[in-house]
Amino acid sequence: MIVGLTGGIACGKSTVARMFEQLGCVIIDADQVAREVVAPGEEGLEAVVRRFGPSVLNEDGTLDRKSLGDLVFKEEKARQDLNAILHPLIRKRMNQKKEKALKDHPPLIIMDIPLLYESKQEQTVEAVIVVYVSPDEQLRRLMERDHLTYDDAKRRINSQWSIEEKKQRADYLVDNSGSLFETREQVESLFFKLVKEIGNDGIKS
Template sequence: MRIGLTGGIASGKSTVARLLVELGAYLVDADEVAREVVLPGEPALAAVASRFGQAVLREDGSLDRKKLGGIVFQDRAALQELEAILHPAIRQEMQKRMRAEDEQHPNGLVVADVPLLYETKQEKLYEGILVSYVPAYMQAERLMQREAMGHEEAERRVALQMDIEEKRKHADWVIDNSGSLEETRSQVLAFWKSQGLP
């Protein structure tokens, strides 16, 4: 079975993914793939540098994420252009890795951790969607702590994504991640058992 795992920024998706892996799931992480498709020598990195200029590259030829983030998080059109370059490359690599996991573990649960799953219209690629949920105000609070950024910037980054309440509404399963780790763990375990997984 293949499921998509998503949520909002700072909604605890990584925690849910880790708990699923502890239970025996096989994880394919879009963020990890996203980092790999922009490694030096990859076509996507060349396309990013061509569009946003050599200033987004470090001296060693690797991507300067902070510089690129400074450009695209200030300008929605630039962000959409970046996504148009990266998303096809990421999606192709994700599908390849999921096929490999399916072949190796035909009876296992393959979890694709995809932050922008709904925004990139990927729902149909999975048998179901699991959303890691916290209210928007909590996303901003966690982001401020995690990234040491101001309240306004945190709220702006949260607002760049699809509203978390919308994601929750469209989900097949929801893990409410606003409580303790133990509360999250017990919900993940209940989800696991509900799917008849060993």
């Protein structure tokens, strides 16, 4: 079963993904793939530099993510251009990883995609899990995690669909506003529910 995992920025989606991985699921992480396609020598990096200029590179030729982030979160057109460059490359590589993973018959394949709805990828999975916290908690976590000002954090949050919009579209929800134990309980319950639905009881020992 192919399951999409998404949520708002700083809602703890990566934590939930690790919990699913510990249960034997294969995680295909869009953020990791996004880093791969802009590694030195990759066509993605070359395309980004053509669009945004050499100022988005570090001295060693790697992508300066902070400089690029500052550009794309302040200008809508820049963000759209970046997405147009990277999304096709990310989708292609994620599909390659998915096809490879299917050969091993894992209990679930989790497609960890932060912008799943924004990039219209919900049709590529069989179910969608949304990880969420309250908007106030999301803002607090993002400011703390990325050392952002209030305005910068709000700008990044507003560049995505709201948590409420994502929750309304979701098949399943994970409330990550409590303790790790409480989140893990929800993840385990959801895992067994999904595995039962597909008649597959293979669990990583």
